[in-house]
Amino acid sequence: MFRPTPRASGYFRTDYAQDLALLQTRAERIGLAALVAILVTLPFVATPFLLDLACQVFLASIGALSLMLLTGYAGQISLGHAGLIAAGAFTTGILTREIHAPFWVTLPASALTGVVLGLVFGLPSLRLRGLYLAVSTLALHFIVIYLGGEYETKRGFSTGILIEKPSLGGFKLTDGRAWYFVLLIFAAATLLICINLLRSRSGRAWRAIHARETVAEALGISISGYKLLAFVISSAMTSVAGCLFAYYRGFVSIEAFDLFLSIQYVAMIIIGGMGSLLGALLGAAFVTVFPYAIEALLKLLPNVQKLAGDIFAVNYASFGVVMILFLILEPLGLVGIWRRLQNYFLLWPFKYKPLAGTRK
Amino acid sequence: MQLLINIVVLASIYALIACGYVLIYRVSRVLNLAHGELMMFGAYLVLACSSLFAGHPVMALCAAVILSLVTGALVYIFLMRKMTGEMVLAAILTTVALGILVRGVVVLVWSSQQQYPAQALGISNPTFTLPGDGHISLWSLVLVLTNLAAYGALFGFLRFGRWGMRMRAAGQNPLLAAQRGINLHGVYALAWSLSTLTGALAGILMALDSGVTGSMPVIALKAFPAALVGGLDSLGGALIGALIVAGAEVLLIYYVDPLLSDVVPFLVLVAMLFVRPWGLFGTREELDRV
Numbered sequence: 001m002f003r004p005t006p007r008a009s010g011y012f013r014t015d016y017a018q019d020l021a022l023l024q025t026r027a028e029r030i031g032l033a034a035l036v037a038i039l040v041t042l043p044f045v046a047t048p049f050l051l052d053l054a055c056q057v058f059l060a061s062i063g064a065l066s067l068m069l070l071t072g073y074a075g076q077i078s079l080g081h082a083g084l085i086a087a088g089a090f091t092t093g094i095l096t097r098e099i100h101a102p103f104w105v106t107l108p109a110s111a112l113t114g115v116v117l118g119l120v121f122g123l124p125s126l127r128l129r130g131l132y133l134a135v136s137t138l139a140l141h142f143i144v145i146y147l148g149g150e151y152e153t154k155r156g157f158s159t160g161i162l163i164e165k166p167s168l169g170g171f172k173l174t175d176g177r178a179w180y181f182v183l184l185i186f187a188a189a190t191l192l193i194c195i196n197l198l199r200s201r202s203g204r205a206w207r208a209i210h211a212r213e214t215v216a217e218a219l220g221i222s223i224s225g226y227k228l229l230a231f232v233i234s235s236a237m238t239s240v241a242g243c244l245f246a247y248y249r250g251f252v253s254i255e256a257f258d259l260f261l262s263i264q265y266v267a268m269i270i271i272g273g274m275g276s277l278l279g280a281l282l283g284a285a286f287v288t289v290f291p292y293a294i295e296a297l298l299k300l301l302p303n304v305q306k307l308a309g310d311i312f313a314v315n316y317a318s319f320g321v322v323m324i325l326f327l328i329l330e331p332l333g334l335v336g337i338w339r340r341l342q343n344y345f346l347l348w349p350f351k352y353k354p355l356a357g358t359r360k
Numbered sequence: 361m362q363l364l365i366n367i368v369v370l371a372s373i374y375a376l377i378a379c380g381y382v383l384i385y386r387v388s389r390v391l392n393l394a395h396g397e398l399m400m401f402g403a404y405l406v407l408a409c410s411s412l413f414a415g416h417p418v419m420a421l422c423a424a425v426i427l428s429l430v431t432g433a434l435v436y437i438f439l440m441r442k443m444t445g446e447m448v449l450a451a452i453l454t455t456v457a458l459g460i461l462v463r464g465v466v467v468l469v470w471s472s473q474q475q476y477p478a479q480a481l482g483i484s485n486p487t488f489t490l491p492g493d494g495h496i497s498l499w500s501l502v503l504v505l506t507n508l509a510a511y512g513a514l515f516g517f518l519r520f521g522r523w524g525m526r527m528r529a530a531g532q533n534p535l536l537a538a539q540r541g542i543n544l545h546g547v548y549a550l551a552w553s554l555s556t557l558t559g560a561l562a563g564i565l566m567a568l569d570s571g572v573t574g575s576m577p578v579i580a581l582k583a584f585p586a587a588l589v590g591g592l593d594s595l596g597g598a599l600i601g602a603l604i605v606a607g608a609e610v611l612l613i614y615y616v617d618p619l620l621s622d623v624v625p626f627l628v629l630v631a632m633l634f635v636r637p638w639g640l641f642g643t644r645e646e647l648d649r650v
Binding site: 077124127128130131132134135136138139140142143146149150153259260263266267270310312313314315316317318319320321323324327328331 | 391439442443446448449450452453454456457458459460461462463464465467468471472581584585588619620622623626627629630633634637
């Protein structure tokens, strides 16, 4: 299941309402309240740089959560995630540029683009599995990018499309703090949608398909329907992330959505830990903060001038190393480390679980 | 005529790169997405060797080729060996990560500017005029010939060579092969080094022809559809797949739109995946789950 059983002892659920509740124990409620308090106060104490970083993490979280839904739970590999983000961003860019559409038009329009592209990306999954599916999404990524580039050159925006900040009534969304809350709300909503999808019929169907397709089909699950549903939902959410990205940056250019971005998203769910929403969040934060951390570390070194020009390359190389290390040494990702820590303190002073199979 | 030459040269480039994908996939069912980066690494090795063996272009080239052979084996021994028997996705992602790493290191060591190993080695690149008013540069011609030689050698090796037979056995059924006493790690390492060798040959010859930049791996990514169209586990298929992809690319660029260059191979790939996912000459297979 997507969440462990409550850890408080003597806790018994006595009706279905309790069983459905997202927060079950007092510790969980307190924890969430503390988290919300921290997240709300953060923008008032943080520097603009940190605020920007947090916004980027939220944006990445939306993308990583939707990819986790698709790959981590439904088991469909996608290497074309950047193409979907690009699609959302470009829908927004084109609509604002051509018909000056406000954000309450572009946001649903981006989601719609995502739905259509999800169907397109999902169609190969009905025939293909594993490696071949990954390759077909990779190919679709290049096709989407080509279409975006074609639009840029044909319309004469070869350097990129400028997008005005969204406004509602007289209020214009330019302030970093306002953006922080908007993105936080979107990320939280995505998380909530994912949690609820996963504990409903569709989530169970996806997990069944992931585990073994033949058995899932024998259980009466419509394989093609649920596979397409996974693609559609995931890419709709991703496109919304792309739309937000376009507004946040105020600028869309096709160069931002290269293959490396797709790889970064896959890295997020790998580094975070497959098959865990918490993993998607941790991975998104890790991968987003990583380049800045490397840059900060490099500044501590004495010979800064020499490496300053190659900071991009250093980022690349170290990112590759970290990814390799995670794949080889910690296939369960950050979530694996987190669970081990939890277990350590849960079991302390003992080393091993008293009963086999209670918790992994 | 010029179109035909362009197609043949591009097809040779794709075929020489594609056989690297095929070799590794056929033997170990791993898709090597770092192939482009390893190829670029081979091209940069020429630069390194040209300064090491100044004035001896032949020695420098030989050294670079041998070094790339060693690189492939080292990649397997230190990295991919640990991924043997892991999930398909994990193995692919490891190669992706390796590619990122190599790309970063290459830029760190050699900078991202365009460089010309041919100048560093002191070799010229004359252009020949063929009957029918077609032009071909010396190194493109060498590339076409190398491609043919490489395919001939690989066919012979896999068909008649002792280790070639072992490689085929390991590809068909690794468990049975291992039980018959075939050294699987040795076979895999050999596949990796041969694959890197052919990739590096392509990279070196392309670099001699038109210089080398950090964007070289894109070409290898475009060669991947060639391998898949022909069938990922069929060497002869890769040759024909390369011809199809290169033909489509050159003709579409010429008659429709030059910007199409980057997508044509992938369009061909998608079309192929819809019609015959396992390629023209590949074996039909059930693939693992994630």
